[in-house]
Amino acid sequence: MKNWLVLILAFVLFSFATVGQTCVPVKPRILISTDIGGTDPDDNQSMAHFLMYSNLFETEGLVSSPSYGSGNQEAILRMIELYEQDLPKLKQHAKDFPTPAYLRAITKQGRKGAAPYCGYQTPTEGSEWIIRCAGKKSDQPLWVLVWGGLDDLAQALHDAPSIQHHIRVYWIGGPNKKWSTNSYAYIAAHFPDLWMIENNASYRGFIANYKQKDAFNGLYFDTYIRGGGQLGKDFQNYLNGNTKLGDTPSLLYLMDGNPNDPTKASWGGSFVPFTHSPQILFDRPTTALDTVQIYSIMTFRVKGPEMNIPADSVCMTMTINKQTWGGYYLGDGVYAVRHATYALGTMPYTIVSEVPGFPTQQGEITIENVWPGKTRSTDFPLGKHW
Template structure:
């Protein structure tokens, strides 16, 4: 009996040991942040290719659940797939140092096509493969949130929230705004107005600390890092030189770096991806009949012009005029009852002007101006979108600006630490 009892206890001990190891493995796996990246890769700015290279080289640190192509311009999910093909060529060499890197096959399986066009005035259209994937991932049972890193247009997130608003309970968003907000202003306005309780980091300028390298050591400056730490290292290194001649930009990477260092549950703390402050309103200015240089708005604010014209027999949200602002053109919409509207957001402080064009005489040739200033969100107005308790944005302290870029020093201070960490991974691809 003593012998049998000893055997039984030994067996139980072995079971507990292996059971604990298995549970620990699951715990470690679940501790990895769940991530979907929505990117305009292949669109108007090639820096997303640089950020994608960085993402793949660090993908062992995350549960990567989706790669959604949400471009403006010519990009499609094929641009993601092309980058995965390059990653596959370096995969075996990377693996000994990071055995939990996802397989190229698994990355291809989670790559989805999102919305290719900017949302109309109402801020949403029809579901896409990408928006439906966001919903499906958000609805998975998990003890941690799904982080949605938006590197471009926010249309697919807006569509997902429209179609399944309950996912707000399960997601957290880090959006690289600024220029992306300008192009995605209708989708953004929909989210701010109808989903103000979203957990959101809106980085309109902070991210620029990633590539504004005024205070960097010479070997880490954007035009030197490639030669010093990337050149000659793997197929990914060969590809990197194709974008900005290898100069470091990677303006979307701070969203991922936010999860790599610091406490992501506390946006007001310190991290590689910046430090932010809570905002309770999103600046919005509605100008009925136009604006002039007497009108000052906050940079990154929603600027909405409304004009009066004839009542016409077209569906609401039809594009019936255009507005040119700062040498770029946006569609203007019929809102019904003889009211016409268009939105814009400046990506920086500026003195701007606009001019409309239309086959409708009353909407043709209207001109005006405005001035946008920092800090965001500026002075309160009755038109502002009122936000919930978990919306964060760039810090307003002037000491944290780089030139006119609000909050950028909260990232630039970690530039050396981050880039040297990445340099260690590039060593894995040395021959």
Template structure:
């Protein structure tokens, strides 16, 4: 009976995350790009998980890409300091965990602030790290797991387009796409053949349901984390310990054992090809008769005075939509433009402010549909064979969120696995 149990356990665990990769004994090469310390502390929660499982990866860089908000490399280093306090206990059970000093050497500072309309600006320590690592000789691709915007990835591709075939990107999009729409547009337009997973909604399957009071949702902290070392103590500082690790599916996907197959079911979700990223250009003021797909790229073009060519790319107006402001720039020939990517289905109204009278006080409304990528668009970005995104099957939605159940179906198993590591710190 015992031998049968062991056999059954092996069959089950090879379908899950951690043990499947151990069979092949091949660690994926990864760089993590995070906006930790910015406006959403979920990155701190995901960083805690990452540090506790760092032996699962061949880590080549940890980049602070705080394109929106005050985050910096120092926040990553602060998290490593907390990890250091628990390192000896963790290492008793996982001898392959990196030392705190090894982790600190991997930390790099990426871009502060969002990229300009063209999608890139100046190289950073983070973008140079991507280029350097991508150019290393290896029979394994370099995976870049992006928890924020794509600014440093776009900069690296601009500076070193030869790295395109050496890298693969798993991006937590959605709201990050809204903030980093310019860098996304640059990549989609200029590198459509990039190997790219665009997770706009499925990641939500790893966010706790605040209305469910069990050990996997609002009760997880008390059931698994409370009293577990300094990492456990610190975890309480983020959402009062309620798990909202929207970036963690990128790590779980790499822990599965076969990240080169985005179609299979695994802890980090499963995906399908998309061959167009929708893009709509408005040369008129949109109304409720105008509909764009959720997560799509919108460009609003306005006419104004013709300025000197040296003014191209400079900010001349602000568009306010959904209580947030977006920079509009001069493109030349009297044309001014702003990009936007809606993060959720809605009916949205925008207004503009400018010192240029033709651009001041404009207002319009548009409808955001719930389907991604939705219907083909005349000016959409045509993508290659290795661009993947959330599955569209209706039964995989959770409310308005597409593909969520490809992640949420594994959530309890992942949290049970993590609870075992928290127990190491409670001994």
């Protein structure tokens, strides 16, 4: 009897240990939208990770989508050059790696800078490539892995709404949400039935504690990466080799488990559906007593002079948490700016404009650590696949 108990216990422990470790049966079709070279060097780290495992995917596009900062497709092409140097060694361990020439051919430039208030503007090479890939005949969906802002995805959905039925989106949100509040608001308002994983926080599990000197934190580079070819050598150029890999969960999600069921365990996380995405509108200066949920879309509207200016031009700025965000004129004397944050606590802000007669706004807002939290009439209602 004792031996049977030992066997049963061993089986149970093994079962728990292997949860979320089932290989995906077919190569998923993917397109990566990244702000590499822009706001955060973790995209370079995750791009190196992708290239080393690129034999596991049917990669159809690599799009540079820098909502903020100076990212461009040259940053992707530079990573492909390093991959090309490492490819002979990679082929010694596995087959089916894409050729560097193919990867260069599917690398496209997307929008540079955030979309205006409406959430879209003009097509880009990147947004048109998303439409082209999503329109291919296939019995598989196109997985759009978004590592930065949503601007090119929003543009593609605006220009070809039917692609929403052929794509599935895994978005690394959190801080990326603040770079693309306008495109997020457009997608949530007009495509609530989009199949979307909005990962606002669990990606943080891939960020090492640099001060903790062990093999899985501060010593990870020296233990596992140093000497690993040109991609490994280049890794040290970002965050001094400290691992962040914030976009890697989107890759791991498709390397393990059942991607069609986000509620199940996988290397890229498990997720629960939610029925609404918080949006809070303020038509007045706020105080510290005004509280909103973390990751919420906050819209601050100001009544000012009526003007005859283009709707897509920045004419006011909001400064909050040491960063400045552009706002727009909506017409009829109404100005608006959106903001989202992953920081907590009470934050002062100012809203100013060079428009003559514009009333300067000063206030505070308190961010609570709850998501999605209580519902409001101004929230974005979402479908069953978000």
